[in-house]
Amino acid sequence: MTQETLQQQQQQQVLTVRGVNLTVEGGRQILHNVHLTAKSGSMLAVMGPSGSGKTSLMNLICGRRPPSSTMDGEILLNNRKVTSRMRKSFGYVTQEDVFFSQLTLKQTLWVKLPSSMTAKDKEKRVNEVVELLQLTKCLDTKIGGMSDQGLSGGEKKRANIACELLRNPKVLLLDEPTSGLDSSLALKLMEILGRWVVEQSSIVVTSIHQPSSQTFHEFHELLLLADGQIAYSGRRELMVEYFEGIGVPFHKHWNAADFMLEVVKESSQHKAHILENGRQFAERAKQEQQQLASASASQVHLNLSYQADAGSRQNGLAGLDEGSVRIRFTSPDFSPQAAAAAKLQDDSEGVHLVPEVSWWTQFLALSYRGFLVSREAILSVQVLVQTAFVAFIVSVLWFQVAKTENNIADFISAVSR
Structure with a gap:
């Protein structure tokens, strides 16, 4: 096995959500048996109508479970249960952009880097990130707030992402990153993230409500939720074939993303048919993920056949007599050589971890930032x-x-x- 192959396996990450259920206070169940698989070099979109559980799923992956709630299921990274230490290496961009309005973009990014880095290294890292997100011209511009002029809405959104990209996380989660952006800016942002995820061999999981057709085609994998249940999960380009296979015809002149959201909001009978097939999909995906956990082969194929029952035919929903949708899952190679490479990276977890910043470094950074925020009043x-x-x-x-x-x-x- 070559050194290059070892490095690729060392960088390979697979994020798995297996059979997750979430119940909040009062007994209301938000998520029902949700499965998700995302691997390095891919972008996965979590879609669904408002209230379908997109943000709740993102929060669970990051360990932000609501208080007085119960959860069962597994969240794994490279077949290992995600621990609090591993989650520190995740990047999470929330819907709200929270900044100190008096700081410039450069100051905001600068204080997030550890003191162990030299000034030259910090300068280089900040420049790399702002160049990637096309924010170079904004470096010396104040963030701004309600009463102060500063960065525009699109620039703030990219600045929020820049704060997470500084650490170069191997798992980046974004909650509605295109909200408030026009279709052109949203597409531009997704194209930037698409290039980054391939170059860095990282994982991007993003919730997104109603993307344009061009933005939709930037994603590799897709998870469609409805009422907290899976309506579809798999390759983005196979989505239309899947829905047509279970008797939900696609309107040729529609945006595929709009079509998806419309079909899960139609009549309760129609939705029940879609979710029933989604439940079958989830059960088969669970079995396949369990097989992947113990498989030694690097690639396996999952053939899912979606058969419509007699009741569906009576309701005008045509079924598949001999149809199947072929979906490829890539499993990590857990050979002895790959395990050795992972061990060199981290003995305790065997996965990529961002180095932790010491308490003293965090204290100094927060103190310095506090001074920058209040220096105009003090001085x-x-x-x-x-x-x-x-x-x-x-x-x-x-x-x-x-x-x-x-x-x-x-x-x-x-x-x-």
């Missing part, structure tokens, strides 16, 4: 003059006060000023 001329004036008045009033017991109250008053 403003008005504050300095006011402080000097008050100090002068206090000094005059308590000048040469005798240090006796009778003047203790006066000294206390001076200190309290």
